[in-house]
Amino acid sequence: MSSWNDSVHFCNWIGVTCSPSSKRVNVLDLEAKRLVGPIPPSLGNLTFLTGINLRNNSFIGEIPQEVGRLQRLHHLNLSRNSFGGKLPTNLSYCTQLRVLDIAYNNLIGQIPGHLSSLSKLVNLSLGMNNLMGSIPAWIGNFSSLNVLSLEQNNLQGSIPSELGRLSRLGYFRLALNNLSGTIPPRIFNISSIYFFSITQNHLHGSLPSDLGFTLPNLQIFYCGENNFTGPIPTSLPNASQLQRLAFNQNGLTGAVPQNLASMQGLVTLHINSNKLGYGKDGDLNFLSFLANSTGLEVLRFDENYFGGVLTNSIANLSTHLTFLDMGVNMIHRDIPIGIGNLVNLSSLGLGGNYLGGTLPHVLGKLQKLNELYLSFNNFFGPIPSSLGNLTALIKLYMEENRFEGRIPPSLGNCGNLLVLNLSSNNLSGTIPKQVIGLSSLSILLDLSYNFLIGALPFEVGNLIHLTQLDLSKNRLSGKIPTTLGTCISLEYLYLDGNSFEGVIPQSLKNLRGLEDIDLSHNKLSGHIPEFLSKLLALKHLNISYNDFEGEVPSEGIFANARAISIFGNEKLCGGVQELNLSSCPSKHPKLHGKLLALKIIIPITSTIIFVLLLLYFFPTCSIKGALATPSLEDWQLPISYAELLESTNGFSENNLIGSGSFGSVYKGVLSRNGAIVAVKVLNLQQQGALKSFINECNALRDIRHRNLLKITSICSSLDHEGNGFKSIIFEFMCNGSLDQCLHPKSDEQHQRKRLSFLQRLNIAIDVAYALEYLHHHCQTPIVHCDLKPSNILLDEDMVAHVGDFGLAKILFEASKNPSKTQTLSSCGLKGSIGYIPPEYAMGGQVSTLGDIYSYGILLLEMFTGKRPTDEVFKDGQNIHTFIAMTLPEHVIDIVDPFIFLEEDEEEADHDARTEEDIEGSAKIREEDPGVNVSSRMIDCSMSVFKIGLSRSATSPNERIRINVVLNEMNAIRDIVHKLKKGKRRARYDNSIFLIN
Incomplete structure (x- = not known):
């Protein structure tokens, strides 16, 4: 916008078009100029304006009523801004309007x-907002209307029959609302419609049999996820221009019309999740006509x-076919070899049928396959x-079949595999090292319920x-390989029902993310390793029916008798009382006394010698200073100023990745090993910077946790x-901060993918684990004092790491000397506005409950997408009170609209794009992101908001500690995982029901 200055006439400014005669501004076209802030009311003074295009910027606030003067x-x-509030009623004075597009906002x-009164409208686009109420019948009076887009709001009630008068309507979109009732028959008489989307409503009834005759120009017809019943209209092929057709997730019955053969332009056909077919031969005859x-x-x-046999006619389907799913039907016999002709398939779903026989080798010809589902059938061989x-x-996925023989080592060539499930078959032999060492596997490797033998290969460490x-549930034997300890991302480890022997290897202590371990029904022996009690993420441990001996630990997970299972180990003793084990025999009292003396004398003697040496070599340093100032020996990677200068290109601005109160952070590449690091350089001229440096080093000196930002060195x-x-x-975090993901800047270099609901939930849980460690599992409790999104960094796997401990407080002295509590434990107003607990502002003492308050505010921000300092909160209102007043009726109104964006590739074909010139220069681009918000996900959002509200309560006594938060958040995550798993794998779950 550099042209907008006094030296250039405003008619020559970028985005400004003037009338040649009057030199008055006619058009303001500022699309995608990265503009921010509200629209000034003075815009209403440009009364000669005929066109305004502010699409795809970051404008906020309400649309000013002064627009009505134009x-x-x-x-x-x-469209595509962040306008809020209500539609201005003064727009009614703009009676010459042809295009009104305010989609993708927060109205x-x-x-x-x-x-x-806007009777001349050609385009009315109000989709992707939070509008409510019913669709006004008076829209049917807009006789010139060509585009009507009201999708993804909260509109309810029935579709007005008056819309049937829109004889010029071409683009008709009401998807993702709460509309009910039947579709008025008059709608199907608008012969000009080429795009028709009413997906995800509560509409019912049958579709008219003459649909294809009345809508001859129809190209895209989406009516999935409703309650429609009856047959697929046989007249559809008469809509000869049809390209995309979706009837999925309804209650349609009967056969698929065979005259679909005449729909030669068909690109996508979704008829899944209905009641089509009769479970008999001939149900699949339509496939031969789709050729x-x-x-x-x-x-x-x-x-x-659908029943019957899958014939070789499948070979005649389009070679452009990329996605073919026929799972969860009643199809039987074997897979025809003609399937090898579909060489462009990326996804093939055959699971949950009665298919049998051996797999044809021609499946190996489908070299573009990303997903292959063969589960829950009767394949053998x-x-x-x-x-x-x-x-x-x-x-x-090949589970629940009757495959036999060895696992082919050639599967190790599939170097992109994320999931491999061969469970519940009759496989035998040893596990090929090529398969167990497939380093790409990141989600699931399931070989359970087979007859595999031999040792677990050391390649499991890959x-x-x-x-x-x-x-x-195999027949594996030998020792658990120590290399398993390198699988640091493991959360679920199931080795039960085998013949493993020996001790649990100490290397497993590195698996700090483990949540569930089952080693039961093996031949393991020795003592229960102490490190199991230190795995903070562990929720369930089953080591029953082995040969363990000695004392059961009583800390960590062992403190909860319900979380562990130790039955069938007759030599165990001790543990918590609920385990009802016998007491362990006491050690020899004299030996115990000697050991105790050694434990006391050796540390004291070592400490005295260390202090004397320190005073001898550094006589000018006080003991207090020596203990408070961190040294390079505390970390393993000493580094010089010269190397830092080189690694950051002389602390170049191009390497600058952030700045804060006490310094700047640069990206660096160390010359010694090529490691990428983040270098935080303190501005020592800033008051408090040195203290911040010492605080951060002291806080992070001895603590280690997967969700804390790790210091690699200091200089x-x-x-x-x-x-x-x-x-x-520090370690470099390639995905930046949570703040950058929640509130991305408009310039391209900061654009980041929006976070889904599950990603936000995982990040929130990661932060909670970090706080639980700081508050309850450090040698002395640590209060962070500045928890906010910019201090939460995300690594390449989107795992959250809490950083910036410059304001952290270590509470050890306060616990020992109450008289010093105020001086050591009060940080006053230190922190960030919006996240500071109220008691700090009134001179209260620092406590872990202050971090709980900040965490509650953080939760509310993460799931609304609004900062606590957002200008929408005014007149004494804050984010806490705003959400408290909105719940529970309007949770969908406050949740971040980007939170439920579907990421599955199989949903991508729901996207629709249209481009049409309106009055010469106006272009409309509508994109459907495929948002699918279920009531269960809304309930999960409600639960998260309740947790955020309870933890950000004004009174510290009302805030519940972080370990309770973790249980609640993990419970929500379990529900979300079940919902997502249910959606992805419904075909297989349903097949069990059909088989039974």
Whole structure:
């Protein structure tokens, strides 16, 4: 916008168009200029304006009523901003409007009746807001309307029959609302409609049999996820321009019309999740006729009642087919070899049928496959080695069949696999090292319920990214390999029901993310390792029916008798009282006394010698200073100022990745090993910077946790000019801060992918684990004092790490000397506005409950997308009171609209794009992100908000401690995982029901 200055006439400014005769501004076109802030009311003074295009910026606030003064206005596009409030009623004075596009904002309230005067509208787009109420019948009076887009609001009630008068309507979109009732028959008489989307409502009734005759221009028809019943209209093929057709998730019955063969332009067909078919031969005859649809790319007819045999006619389907899913039906016999002709398939779903026989080797020809679902069938024989040719494979599900023989080592060629499930088959032999060492596996490796033998190969240590390993119910033997300790991402480890022997290897102490361990029904022996009690994430431990001996620990998970299972180990003793074990025999009293003396004398003697040496070599240093100032020996990587200078290109601005109160952070690449680090350089001229440096080093000196930002080194030296220089070197977090993800800047270099609900939940749980460690598991409790999104960093796996301990308080002296509590434990107003607990502002003492308050505010911010300092909170209102007043009725109104964006590739074909010129220069681009918000997810959002509210209560006594928060948040995550798993795997769950 550099042209906007006094030296250039305003008619020549970027985005400004003037009338040649009057030199008055006619058009303001500022699309995608990265503009922010509210629209000034003075815009209403440009009364000669005929067009305003502010699309795709970051404007906020309400649309000013002064827009109503622009009575010459023909075109108003404010879409893809962050406008809030209600639609201005004064828009009714803009009677010349042809285009009104305010989609993708945060508007609330109802569609005002005043807008009924805009009778010349050609385009009315109000989608992707939070509008409520019913669809006004007066829209049917807009006889020139070509585009009507009201999708993804909270509109309810029925579709007005008056809309049937819109004889010029081409683009008709009401998806993702709460509409009910039947579709008025008059709608289906609007022959000009080419895009029709009513997906995800509560509409019911049957579709008219003459649909194809009345909508001859129809190209896209989405009516999935409703309650429609009856048959698929046989007239559909008469809509010869149809390209995308979706009837999924309804209650449609009967056969698929065979005259679909005439729909040669069909690209996607979704008829999944209905009641189609009769479970008999002939149900799949429609496949042979679909061969005429030579451009077909997506075909889904899973979760129906289709029976019969899958014939070789499948080979005649379009070679452009990329997605084919026929799972959870009643299809039987074997897979025809003609399936090998579909060489462009990326996803093939056959699970949950009655298919049998051996797998054809031609499956190895489908080298573009990313996903292959064969689960819950009756396949037998060996797994063909040709599957090793599927090098693009990401997910392979083959569980619940009768496969036999060895696991082919060729599967090790599938170097992109994230999931491999071969469980519940009759596989035998040893586990190939090529498969167990497949380092790409990161979600699941499940070989359980087979007849595998031999030792677990040492190559299991290659699974450094794996989350779940299940080898249970086999015949494996030997020792648990120590290399398993390198699988640091493991959360679920199941080795039960085998013949493993020896001790639990100490290397497993590195698996700090483990949540569930089952080693039961083996031949393990020795003492229960102490490190199991130190695994803070562990929720369930089963070591029953082994040969363990000695005392059961009583700390960590062992303090909760319900979380552990130790039955069948007759030599165990001690533990918590609820275990009802016998007491362990006491040690020899004389030996015990000698050991106790040694434990006391040796540390005291060592400490005295250390202090004397310190005073001898550094007589000018006080003991207090020596203890308070961190040294390079505390970390393993000493580093010099010169190396830091080189690694950051002389602390170049191009390497600057952030700045704060006491310094700046630079990205650096160490010359010694190429490691990428973050270098925090303290501004020692800033008051408090040195104290912040010492606080942070002392706080992080002896603590280690996967969710805390790790210091790799410090540098305390002089720069090239002889000035004092202090720096802290951290692990580099490639995904930046949580603040950057929640509130991305408009410039491209800061654009980041929006966080989904589950990602935010995982991050919130990571932060809670960090706080639990600081508050309850450090040798002395640590209060962070400045918990906020910019101090939470995200690594390449989106794991959260809490950093910036410059204001942290260590409470050890306060606990020992109450008289010093105030001086040591009060930080006054230190922290960040919006996150500081109220008691600190009144001179209260620092406590762990202050961090709980900040965590509550953080939760509210994460799931609303609004900072606690957002300007929407005014007149004494804050984010806590705002949400408290909104719940529970309007939770969908406050949740961040980006939170439920679907990421599954199989949903991508729901996206629709249209581009049409309106009055010469106006272009409309509508994109459907495929948002699917279920009532269960809304309930989960409600639960998160309740946790945030309870933890950000004004009174510290009302805030519940962080360990309770963790239990609640993990429970919510379990529900979300079940919902997502249910959606992805519904076809398989349903197949069990059908088989039973």
